Amino acid sequence: MDTLMTGLTVFVLALFVGFEVITKVPPTLHTPLMSGSNAISGITLIGALIAAGSEQTWLSTLLGFTAVVFATINVVGGFLVTHRMLAMFQQGKKR
Amino acid sequence: MHSVLIDLSYLVASALFILGLRGLAHPRTAVRGNLLGALGMLLAVVVTLTDRRIVGYEIIAAGLVVGSLIGLALALKIQMTAMPQMVALLNGFGGGASVLVAGTAGAEASLSTGPPPIDVATATVASGIIGAVTFWGSLVAYGKLQGVISERSVHLPAHQILNASLAAVAIGFGVWEVAANSTGWIYVAVVVASSVLGVMLTLPIGGADMPVVIALLNSYSGLAAAATGFVLSNNVLIIAGSLVGASGIILTRIMCKAMNRSLPNVLFGVIPPGKTGPAHDDIYAGKVKSVSGEEVAILFETARRVVIVPGYGMAVAQAQYAVRDLANLLESRGIEVEFAIHPVAGRMPGHMNVLLAEANVPYEKLKEMDAVNPGFEQTDVVLVIGANEVVNPLARTDPNCPIAGMPILDVDKARTVVVIKRSLSPGFAGIPNPLFAADNTLMFFSDGKEAVLQLVAAVKAT
Numbered sequence: 353m354d355t356l357m358t359g360l361t362v363f364v365l366a367l368f369v370g371f372e373v374i375t376k377v378p379p380t381l382h383t384p385l386m387s388g389s390n391a392i393s394g395i396t397l398i399g400a401l402i403a404a405g406s407e408q409t410w411l412s413t414l415l416g417f418t419a420v421v422f423a424t425i426n427v428v429g430g431f432l433v434t435h436r437m438l439a440m441f442q443q444g445k446k447r
Numbered sequence: 448m449h450s451v452l453i454d455l456s457y458l459v460a461s462a463l464f465i466l467g468l469r470g471l472a473h474p475r476t477a478v479r480g481n482l483l484g485a486l487g488m489l490l491a492v493v494v495t496l497t498d499r500r501i502v503g504y505e506i507i508a509a510g511l512v513v514g515s516l517i518g519l520a521l522a523l524k525i526q527m528t529a530m531p532q533m534v535a536l537l538n539g540f541g542g543g544a545s546v547l548v549a550g551t552a553g554a555e556a557s558l559s560t561g562p563p564p565i566d567v568a569t570a571t572v573a574s575g576i577i578g579a580v581t582f583w584g585s586l587v588a589y590g591k592l593q594g595v596i597s598e599r600s601v602h603l604p605a606h607q608i609l610n611a612s613l614a615a616v617a618i619g620f621g622v623w624e625v626a627a628n629s630t631g632w633i634y635v636a637v638v639v640a641s642s643v644l645g646v647m648l649t650l651p652i653g654g655a656d657m658p659v660v661i662a663l664l665n666s667y668s669g670l671a672a673a674a675t676g677f678v679l680s681n682n683v684l685i686i687a688g689s690l691v692g693a694s695g696i697i698l699t700r701i702m703c704k705a706m707n708r709s710l711p712n713v714l715f716g717v718i719p720p721g722k723t724g725p726a727h728d729d730i731y732a733g734k735v736k737s738v739s740g741e742e743v744a745i746l747f748e749t750a751r752r753v754v755i756v757p758g759y760g761m762a763v764a765q766a767q768y769a770v771r772d773l774a775n776l777l778e779s780r781g782i783e784v785e786f787a788i789h790p791v792a793g794r795m796p797g798h799m800n801v802l803l804a805e806a807n808v809p810y811e812k813l814k815e816m817d818a819v820n821p822g823f824e825q826t827d828v829v830l831v832i833g834a835n836e837v838v839n840p841l842a843r844t845d846p847n848c849p850i851a852g853m854p855i856l857d858v859d860k861a862r863t864v865v866v867i868k869r870s871l872s873p874g875f876a877g878i879p880n881p882l883f884a885a886d887n888t889l890m891f892f893s894d895g896k897e898a899v900l901q902l903v904a905a906v907k908a909t
Contacts (some may be wrong), residue, residue, distance in 0.1 A: 355680045356566040363673060366686040369465060370693025376472040379790060380810050382698060382797030385471050386534050386665050388481050392464050393672045393691040395488065398495040399548035399679050400737045403555070404510055405501030412551045417510045419547035422540040424514020425521070430537050431485040432522035437530075438481055440804040441474040 384437045391430025397423035452589040456494040457683035463487030464687050468694070471514040474810050479750055491683055500898040528762050535661055538668045538894045545671035549574035549678045550634050562628040570677030572621035575634055576641045578671035583645030585664050588657065591649075592794060597656035606651060607715060611645040646713065655875035657715045658795045659689025659702045666695020698796050705790035705816075707842075707852040731871055734884035738891055740901035743865050744909050745827075748859075750827035752783045754819065756856055757799055757874040758792055760833020760868070764895030770832065773903050774808065780906075786812050787819040787829075789854050790838035816856055831882075833867070833895045835874030849876045864888040867898040 377385050400423045402418030464487045470480015501507070525533045553571040556563050563571070590596040603609060617640035618736040624633040652660050669691025676684025703710050709875065747753065754772065761767060774784045786808065800813050831838055834856075842853040858864050859882055866883060869892065873879060882888055891898050 356661075356677070359677050359680065359682070363525055363677075363685050363689050366689035367693050367887050368650055370468075370690040371697065373465060373468045373690070374470070374694045374697045378472070378474075379701075379788070379797055379815055380800040380813055381471050381474060382701075383478055383530055383534075383793075383795060383801045384477065384481070384797070385468075385694060386662070386698065386796065387530070387537065388471065388484060389468065389691045389694040390537045390541060390665060391536060392467070392484055392687050393487070393669045394537075394544070395464075395486075395491060395684050395687040396541065396548050396672045396675050398491050398546045399508055399552060399681065399684065400510070400544055401492065401495050402498055402500050402679075403548055404506045404553040405496075405498075405503060405879045406555065407503050407506070408555050408559070408905065412555055413506055415547045415551045417506050419544045419551065420510025421505060421517070422547065423544035424511055425518040426537050426540040427453040427488055428515045428518030429482060429533070429540075430518075431488070432519065433525060433530075433533060434481045435478065436522065437527070437801050437804070438474070438478045438759060438800070440807075441810055442478060446902075 381438075381441070384434045384441075387430050387437070388434040391427050391434060394423045394426030394430060397427055453494050453498065454682075456490055457681070460487040460491040461683050461686040463490070464902050466689060468690060470537050479574060483861065500878040509742050527802055528765075529593075530798060530801060531657060531793075532589050532592040532663055533659060534795060535585045535592060535664065539582045539585030539589065539665045541668035542578040542585065542664075542671050544578075545574050545668075545675045546578035546582065546638055549675045550638070552675075552678050553634065554631065561733050565625060565628075567678055568625045568628065569679075570674050571634065572624055572637055573612065574671055574674035574678055575637045576617050576621060577667050577674060579638045579641035580645035580648065581664055581667040582641045584660070584667075586647040587646050587649035588652075588660055588664065589652065592657060593769045600653040603647075606647070610644065610647050613640055616640040617644060652714070653875070654794075656706075656713050657790075658791055658793070658798075659699060659706070659710070661795050662695055662698035662702055663710075664695075666692050666699060669693075669695055684867055690826075701790060702796055705854060707850070707854065730879045730881050731884050735871065738865065738889040740891070740898065740905040743889070743902055744905035746828050746863055746865070747777060747780075747782065747906055748909055750782055752785075752822075752826045753777055753828045753830065754785050754823065754826050754858075754861070756787045756829060756831045756838060756858060757788075757803065757838065758789075758832065758834025759794060759799075760835075761895050762793065762799070762802050762833070763834060765803050766832060766896035766899050767808075769896050769899040769903065771803070771806040771808050773899055773906070774812070776903060776906055780884060785819065785822075787816070787858075788813050789834070789856055791817055792834065792837060799864070820857050823860040824855050827863065829858040829861040829864045831858060831864060831866040831868075832899065835868070835880055836876050839874075839876075839878070840882055841878060841880070848878055848880070858882065859885055859887070860885065865891055867891045867893060867895055869894060
């Protein structure tokens with residue numbers, strides 16, 4: 353129960369931090385916010401790595417492998433496409 | 448690596464995620480913010496690879512390579528107009544990964560240390576339900592946006608009852624899984640029921656409501672990751688997941704407010720067919736004035752302030768580069784030019800801003816609805832390109848129309864409004880727009896890009 357309480361505490365506090373930080377993002381950047389935050393939610397990747405690497409059963413390894421692929425697409429695609437968009441906003445600035 | 452060091456690194460990664468999102472508060476700091484987030488992710492991944500539970504690296508390496516290649520290809524090739532599809536797809540992959548990780552972790556735990564405690568089992572079920580709904584819901588959203596499946600709202604008979612039953616089945620299997628203290632096929636049943644639910648929840652949602660749904664699925668993908676964090680007792684997953692969950696909730700709320708609809712109304716509501724407002728002919732007959740590019744150029748000659756209102760139609764016509772040229776040209780003649788962006792102007796929150804940024808329109812020129820609305824009375828010419836509902840005054844005046852109460856851009860208050868549109872056909876709400884027949888409105892009937900190119904040529908000639 354201790355880990356559950358710690359987890360819940362962290363969860364609720366992080367939600368508040370999230371609300372505080374995200375409200376300050378201007379509407380101009382809402383699309384990059386979605387793709388960028390989406391990349392961050394690809395953090396499930398670290399769970400996927402352990403599932404794929406612990407090699408307990410062939411089934412868990414297969415599921416782990418699929419999870420690593422999914423989460424990596426999420427992370428790599430998300431951060432990169434966000435970078436592409438944000439760079440365009442900076443070009444607009446320089447011109 | 449020692450587990451304390453791993454946990455400390457996770458803490459640093461969490462801090463980097465928060466700093467990264469904070470960087471998005473301004474376009475100047477946003478690139479750095481995104482890089483900080485990516486750095487946090489890299490750190491988390493690298494320290495995880497030193498975890499003692501990992502015994503082989505071949506599978507991991509293969510997964511990372513395959514995922515990276517697909518991610519790279521998607522991110523580099525995607526057109527900015529297709530960004531909503533891209534985000535929908537990424538949401539889906541995130542949700543799918545959570546389902547798989549939570550399921551595998553539960554199964555592995557019960558193999559090595561016996562049945563999981565009740566809180567872990569509950570989190571596994573939550574992860575399975577939210578993740579599967581996200582995955583399938585996102586795939587349907589992707590299909591609709593990409594035009595693979597019909598963008599129209601699809602309603603089956605007794606759709607709400609079906610959805611409620613599916614949710615009950617998914618939760619029922621979930622409760623069984625927790626009570627029976629077992630993983631395995633019950634988890635599969637939870638995931639299958641949730642998958643069907645995800646499809647059924649998204650099918651009824653029409654194209655115009657997509658911004659809300661993508662924002663909502665964004666939030667779900669975060670919450671699924673947070674639930675997986677509870678399964679693994681891993682705080683960095685919980686923190687990152689709740690940050691994203693909060694972000695999605697905020698965006699969902701903004702989108703709903705911009706359409707003056709409640710979330711349940713978007714998700715479950717059907718616009719009653721009787722509520723169509725005044726008839727087409729009563730509004731338009733004999734009152735619509737059509738103009739040519741030359742006539743609009745003459746208007747610009749005496750104008751001091753011009754506001755451009757882009758809608759999704761501008762993006763469809765690929766007119767954003769021509770629009771930028773027109774804006775630059777007008778500015779070089781000493782005219783103040785601004786862009787008025789309605790929150791639901793594109794197919795996802797902030798979409799129109801990205802499309803204009805791609806065409807090198809400086810972000811300072813992109814004005815939000817609340818900032819630009821008071822200025823329309825001092826505006827000489829408003830140029831509406833491919834927008835319809837977001838400038839329909841019926842939203843203010845007719846409490847019975849489907850868009851009643853939706854905040855709009857008050858372009859009708861400007862001295863002259865020029866609307867570039869192919870025809871008088873209605874937009875997504877299926878109602879006529881009295882703006883097109885207003886005394887101060889001129890209709891420029893043409894394809895968006897064609898019209899703007901004509902305007903550029905005409906202004907250059909004067």
